[in-house]
Amino acid sequence: MNKTLTRADLAEAIYSKVGISKVESSDIVDQIFEEIILELIDGKSVKLSSFGSFMVRDKKQRIGRNPKTKEEAVINARRVVVFRASKELKNKVIND
Template sequence: MTGTGKTVTRVDLCEAVYQKVGLSRTESSAFVELVLKEITDCLEKGETVKLSSFGSFMVRKKGQRIGRNPKTGTEVPISPRRVMVFKPSAILKQRINGNGSGSDGANGADD
């Protein structure tokens, strides 16, 4: 899984677990699915999922507002809803931008 612009899928994650951890392909797949299900379940309950050195997944509530139909210009009410947000950690930001290995977190970056 290198920086080639490729989209990484569940199958790719399962294969990476299989290659690096040594579980069977079935166990690797079950493990990945279990982790994703746990994250999903927490988010459905409105909980924040914080993964150290990676980032946080959270659900935010957006209130009703007035939007505009771009074709007609007519005002249209937009219903209140919940949206999922991902906030990367400072360490992940550093690694993505190539500013150090991100292994110690002591590079003085703000978050």
């Protein structure tokens, strides 16, 4: 089974490849995620070249159905974060 990549793994990779301290590399990873989160909160898209884009989408209120009881229920309007992988990322994943 494949291991999930974590923030700590990213910080460790920066530490070993760039040569800065573990604390600094961890701070860099945290700051990158914080900037992405702040942009998404503001409703902006985040495009990472050759990787993909994060976007906020507004979903309208709709009627759904409870799969167990088959009873209809209202699903409230909400904001969701979506990720769209770039063509480069898709090609790398498919070809490796």
